[in-house]
Amino acid sequence: MTTYERRYPVKSLKIALVCLMLTAFMAGSAFAESLMMATTTSTANTGLLDELIAPKFQKDTGIELKFVAVGTGKALKMADNCDVDIVLVHAPAAEQKYVDSGALVDRKELMYNDFVIIGPEADPAGIKGMSVVDAMQAIAKDKAEFASRGDDSGTNKKEISLWKAADMAVPDKQDWYIQTGQGMLPTITVATEKGAYTMTDRGTFIKFSANHDGNPPLKVLVEGDEVLFNQYSALAVNPEKCKKAEYKLATKFIEWMASPDVQKAIGDFRLLGKKLFIPNAK
Amino acid sequence: MDYLLNGFIRAFGLLFGGDPETFSAIWTTVAVSTLSIVACLAAGIPLGFLLGHNDFRGKKALRTVVDTLLSFPTVVIGLVVYAFLSNRGPLGDLELLFTIPGIAIGQFMLGMPIVVAMTANAVESQDRRLKPTLITLGASKRQMLTATILETRYSLMLAAVAAYGRIVSEVGISMMVGGNIKWHTRTITTAIALETGKGEFDTGIALGMVLLAVAFAVNIGVSMLKRRAGQ
Numbered sequence: 001m002t003t004y005e006r007r008y009p010v011k012s013l014k015i016a017l018v019c020l021m022l023t024a025f026m027a028g029s030a031f032a033e034s035l036m037m038a039t040t041t042s043t044a045n046t047g048l049l050d051e052l053i054a055p056k057f058q059k060d061t062g063i064e065l066k067f068v069a070v071g072t073g074k075a076l077k078m079a080d081n082c083d084v085d086i087v088l089v090h091a092p093a094a095e096q097k098y099v100d101s102g103a104l105v106d107r108k109e110l111m112y113n114d115f116v117i118i119g120p121e122a123d124p125a126g127i128k129g130m131s132v133v134d135a136m137q138a139i140a141k142d143k144a145e146f147a148s149r150g151d152d153s154g155t156n157k158k159e160i161s162l163w164k165a166a167d168m169a170v171p172d173k174q175d176w177y178i179q180t181g182q183g184m185l186p187t188i189t190v191a192t193e194k195g196a197y198t199m200t201d202r203g204t205f206i207k208f209s210a211n212h213d214g215n216p217p218l219k220v221l222v223e224g225d226e227v228l229f230n231q232y233s234a235l236a237v238n239p240e241k242c243k244k245a246e247y248k249l250a251t252k253f254i255e256w257m258a259s260p261d262v263q264k265a266i267g268d269f270r271l272l273g274k275k276l277f278i279p280n281a282k
Numbered sequence: 283m284d285y286l287l288n289g290f291i292r293a294f295g296l297l298f299g300g301d302p303e304t305f306s307a308i309w310t311t312v313a314v315s316t317l318s319i320v321a322c323l324a325a326g327i328p329l330g331f332l333l334g335h336n337d338f339r340g341k342k343a344l345r346t347v348v349d350t351l352l353s354f355p356t357v358v359i360g361l362v363v364y365a366f367l368s369n370r371g372p373l374g375d376l377e378l379l380f381t382i383p384g385i386a387i388g389q390f391m392l393g394m395p396i397v398v399a400m401t402a403n404a405v406e407s408q409d410r411r412l413k414p415t416l417i418t419l420g421a422s423k424r425q426m427l428t429a430t431i432l433e434t435r436y437s438l439m440l441a442a443v444a445a446y447g448r449i450v451s452e453v454g455i456s457m458m459v460g461g462n463i464k465w466h467t468r469t470i471t472t473a474i475a476l477e478t479g480k481g482e483f484d485t486g487i488a489l490g491m492v493l494l495a496v497a498f499a500v501n502i503g504v505s506m507l508k509r510r511a512g513q
Contacts, residue, residue: 036380045480050464068380068461069476082369083379185481211481244369244377 034064035249038078039088040154041183042113043232044069046203046271056265057256063249071153079104079235082242086250090232091154093161104235108254111266111277112231115158116205117222118188119144119197127197132225136166143176145196149187150179158230159199165227192217201230203276210272232277257281289487296488297495303464303473304489308496311469314382314460315450318389322397322445325390327438330401331427335413345402351395356388360458363388367459380461385469388455393445400444404437405430436508443504450497470496 043049044067054065068078072089079087080103087104089095098104117127117135125144127135139146140163148171149156163170171177178196180187184204191198198218200208209216222228234254239247256262258281266279296304333344365371367379367387378384412433416426431438453471460467462476470493477486 041479066380066463066466068463082374183479185479189481207481242369 032062032064033246033249034066035086035246035253036084037065037067037086037088037253038075038084039067039069040072040075040090041069042090042155042201042203043088045183045185045207046276048266048269048277052265052269053257056262057253061252061256063252065253071151072157073152073154076104079237082237082245084237085246086234086236086253088232088234089154090230091157092231092233094154094157095233095235099235102238102241105238106236106251106254107233108235108258108281109231109233110257110281111263111279112229113202113277114223115155115199115201115228115230116220117197117199118191118205118218119221120195120217121219122195123221124195125197128221130222132162132222132227133166135222136162136168139197140166140168140171143174145176145178145191145194146171147178147180147187147191147194147196147198149184150181151183154230155184155199155201162199162227188218197221203271206271206274206276231280285483285487288484290491292484292488293491293495297492303468304492306465307468307470307473307489308492310382310467311450311471311493311496314385314389314456314469315446317383317386318393318449319442319446321386321390322393322449323442326394326397326441326445327401327431328427330398330441331405331430333398334402334405335430345399348395348399348402352399354392354395356392356452356454357458358454359388359391360455363391363455364458379459380463380467382460382467385456385460385467388459389449389452392452392455393449396445396448397441400441401434401438404434404441408434439504439508443501446500447497450493450500 057065072091075087078084125138125142180190236250237245239245263279366373456469456472462472474486474489
């Protein structure tokens with residue numbers, strides 16, 4: 001046996017690997033207080049959380065904000081499973097369901113941005129400048145291609161509500177209705193490739209424009225309609241339902257987000273020189 | 283096409299400019315994949331040895347099951363592990379969701395069948411005279427395991443490299459179980475998925491190059507080990 005060990009450096013290799021494993025475990029554990037949040041891709045992809053909220057929250061309170069960016073549907077589900085302490089989402093009707101079931105408490109409206117309907121410059125269904133209701137009906141009547149997220153995200157729920165607002169059945173299997181099942185930017189990319197219409201949050205559209213050096217192949221055709229406003233709210237996970245939820249930290253975060261100082265900072269946040277969110281905490 | 287060239291240039295910037303986000307993702311990737319591969323080898327080699335060395339009823343069926351597990355999709359593993367580690371799941375009390383060991387559990391399930399199948403293959407296809415020779419030399423069961431592993435070490439290294447390749451390149455498990463949390467569980471592959479989602483294609487390609495560089499370094503390490511062991 002000893003000759004084997006001398007010939008083959010098995011033991012030293014084992015020790016090195018054990019050391020690596022230990023450091024890996026240590027890296028996995030947190031040292032400071034931390035708040036676990038589930039939020040939507042729109043707040044993460046625009047840089048609002050990374051560049052403004054998370055660093056400022058840590059500086060002001062010493063609490064580290066960790067977040068997972070998923071669709072609103074999944075974010076709410078994670079809260080329901082007690083896997084996070086707080087959610088920051090934008091789907092009032094879905095939020096209400098979880099408040100009613102007792103999974104989430106302390107809903108606080110914090111800010112809004114808006115959605116726009118974009119499409120090719122040629123505008124085959126002629127929707128430019130229309131109201132949302134007229135635009136949706138025109139698209140369906142002309143069977144103009146329309147790309148949908150189709151992923152149960154807050155944005156997807158909003159789009160579905162627009163079809164309903166226009167008194168129509170929500171399209172599903174129609175040839176002109178493309179459900180990508182992907183995030184907003186990939187969905188806009190699909191719409192670009194197909195010359196289709198789609199509905200997006202303004203933040204992602206600004207990002208998309210910048211990716212095309214300010215001359216995007218799809219243009220904003222419908223905007224400013226009140227039904228396109230998009231309310232973001234924070235909700236704490238109910239500590240009575242989830243024993244391990246960091247309810248105190250969640251409350252602290254919600255209060256901090258609603259404070260005048262932070263509200264002003266949110267209003268001043270710019271993506272590529274353009275304002276994105278309008279604070280409206282009451 | 284600019285994406286590719288820009289990505290290539292940016293990859294050098296990220297690696298040699300010491301970008302902290304990139305290095306955090308590299309570190310997480312190395313930590314989690316090391317943890318997984320060590321666990322895979324520690325459990326997989328003895329099991330693969332048992333499977334290849336012994337003859338028993340139902341061996342063929344078991345081999346088929348193991349071979350089928352080779353094509354287990356990573357998103358399904360991710361979903362199953364998430365369901366177990368979620369606070370509502372049976373292992374929720376361990377608080378492993380969104381942690382590096384949590385991801386490692388999923389990757390262990392991914393790499394394990396590869397190690398078992400390839401070890402079993404190597405043991406089966408080795409020199410048939412080895413077993414009787416060892417027995418006549420009076421080897422104990424334990425010594426037989428050690429000797430067989432040493433005789434098949436090159437095939438085992440290949441198994442380790444193959445399993446490591448699958449572990450380091452997967453994205454489904456890391457995304458679902460790890461949650462892609464910046465500075466904590468963001469690996470290179472989940473960072474690529476994020477950057478692609480943001481439309482930052484060149485950053486995504488740059489990170490892809492970084493991942494290849496990491497894999498390259500690991501393989502150089504393995505071949506050096508091989509040379510040393512061969513001397």
